[in-house]
Amino acid sequence: MSHALYDLAARIDHTLLKPQASRDQIAGYCDQALAHGFAAVCVNPRHVRAVADRLTGSHVATCAVVGFPLGAHTTEIKAGEARRAVADGAREIDMVIAIGALLEGDEAYVADDIARVRQACGSASLKVILETGLLDDAAKRRGCEIARAAGAHYVKTSTGFADGGATVADIALMHATVGGAMGIKASGGVRTREAALALVEAGATRIGTSNGVALLGD
Template sequence: MLINQYIDHTLLKPTATINDIKKHCQEAIKYHFYAVCVNECYVTLARNYLGESPVKVVATVGFPLGAMAAETKVIQAKNCILRGASEIDMVVNLGYIKSGLLDAVEKEIASIKKAIGNHVLKVIIETSYLTDEEKRLVTNLAIKAGADYIKTSTGFGTVPVTLDDIVLLKEVTTNKIKIKASGGIRDALTAKQFIQAGVHRLGTSSSIAIVTQKQ
């Protein structure tokens, strides 16, 4: 099992500098990670710095709260693709989910997917803030809206992702949509457990520690 090819090497802290992003990209190339995950302002830098390497650029949209207007998220997503992102990780509107505005949530996801075309869309549902029933509801909405992945967390939530979360999502997705686990994944054992549970991608800022630990 080549864990490195499951990893979106993630640097989303608000204080990340240009030099931090360059170093992050160097690490991704060295350790053969699948992608780097960065905020919108650094998409062009990351794409240019990665050059001809196979490492992809994942950009965040509506990050980390998900509470901006759907139209704003669409503009963000288009901009990230134009700047060189291959994939978009968007945060759903959690307040809308809690308010029962499910049609609006589905429409938002669908509009972003339409805007980015064949590029990969991952929908961040922030599992630590949702009930199990809400996790099921929003996952089904993402499937109906044409998203490619459900992603568990921004990494800024209150509780790390759990195996129970992955089991629940796996039951709902029934292989109609892929799963990205993120939020508190810091060691090789945890990463391996998530992969064995059916996760297709891992989002983590502890990527190097994970791939250099004895397994």
């Protein structure tokens, strides 16, 4: 594997969030992540323990989504999901921001929502999904700023379940807002190596995709 492809592989969160995902499919994603040196395997909470068990002893992190995919769960539910996922072996948590509250300008609610999930994460890293396809640029910036102030480790573009996905323009905006202070995860519609590398060039430090193996050309 070339240096460029190795660097790309090490940024990939190998993602399987389909509701019909089977145990065998989840196990296969874990094995692919181990074989290719991906950063993490990202799954729904039900699968966290099985993923953590299969990845035991490796550098590949177990990642769980929280408040997914709408972000409209109560804070107590999001924090509880995060706490349980960490207990089951998750080392990274991807939470969906309270999108409606952000759009309404209720920044105190958004900040508290993130901060309480961050506390529930303990030593696990927290990524905050903005769902950029539903936001204007001002809201994207504020979402990034609130997430940083609340102690999150990354901001992330999209769930892949709403309109829009990762774009170079959005990654550049997020990088200009919090680059250096936080990681930036591009997720949603990343289907080609060229698209992934363009997002990395714009400032993405992680790539969330279900097409990780295809991106490497294997």
